[in-house]
Amino acid sequence: MPEVIVDSTAIIILSNIGHLWLMEELYEEIYIPEAVLEEVRAKGEPSKAFRNVEKADFIKIFNSEDIKASDFLASSIHKGEAEVIALAKQIGANKIIIDDYAARKHARYLDLNVTGTLGVLLRAKNEGLIKMLNPLWMK
Numbered sequence: 519m520p521e522v523i524v525d526s527t528a529i530i531i532l533s534n535i536g537h538l539w540l541m542e543e544l545y546e547e548i549y550i551p552e553a554v555l556e557e558v559r560a561k562g563e564p565s566k567a568f569r570n571v572e573k574a575d576f577i578k579i580f581n582s583e584d585i586k587a588s589d590f591l592a593s594s595i596h597k598g599e600a601e602v603i604a605l606a607k608q609i610g611a612n613k614i615i616i617d618d619y620a621a622r623k624h625a626r627y628l629d630l631n632v633t634g635t636l637g638v639l640l641r642a643k644n645e646g647l648i649k650m651l652n653p654l655w656m657k
Contacts, residue, residue, distance in 0.1 A: 521612040522548045525602045526557035526567075528615045528635040529577075533567035540642045542576040549578045549611075551601035580605055595621045606630050 522545040529550070532538040541548050550558075550571075559568045571577050595603075599621035606614045607628055616622055617634040625632045633641075642648045 521545065523580075523602050523606045523611050523614045524548045524550055524554070525614070525616040525618070525621070526550075526554045526598050527617040528638060529554070529558055529571060530565070530567045531635050532638070533565075533570045537639075537642075537648070538567075538570050538574065540638060540647060542574070543647055544638065544641060544645070545576075545613075547576050547578060548615075549580055549605070551580045551598065551605050553601040554598040555579055557596070557598040595624060599624075603628065603630065 522541075524541070528541075529538065532540060555568075555571065558565065558571055564572075595618065599616055599618055602614055602616055603621065603625050605611070606625070607630065611630070613631045613633060614625055615633055615635070615638060616625060622632050622634070639648070639651055643651055
């Protein structure tokens with residue numbers, strides 16, 4: 519079963535700075551619910567992040583029909599975040615990557631292991647995959 523489930527913000531940010539590859543290096547495979555894929559897909563032209571997700575074989579998409587309780591969570595947070603949390607709880611995922619404060623609060627309340635985009639970048643730096651964080655944000 520999937521170990522790491524990711525929300526759209528981390529995918530979009532890492533794609534925009536050209537470092538989506540860090541997800542594969544750090545986690546081998548990541549899983550996203552369909553609602554996250556929809557958030558990554560921009561209205562109109564597909565976003566850079568969406569094109570990167572389509573090409574990345576390490577990103578697996580979970581059918582939202584398989585996710586229980588996301589409708590309940592979606593009443594207080596975005597649908598993508600709700601599906602990330604519901605999926606993680608349903609399958610016992612090792613970690614979720616989510617940045618939204620309210621969603622992180624819900625996830626911690628449900629005893630999920632949470633990190634965010636900055637946590638991914640810090641781990642990449644600590645493991646020697648990137649040298650510095652500052653130049654990434656300056657692009």
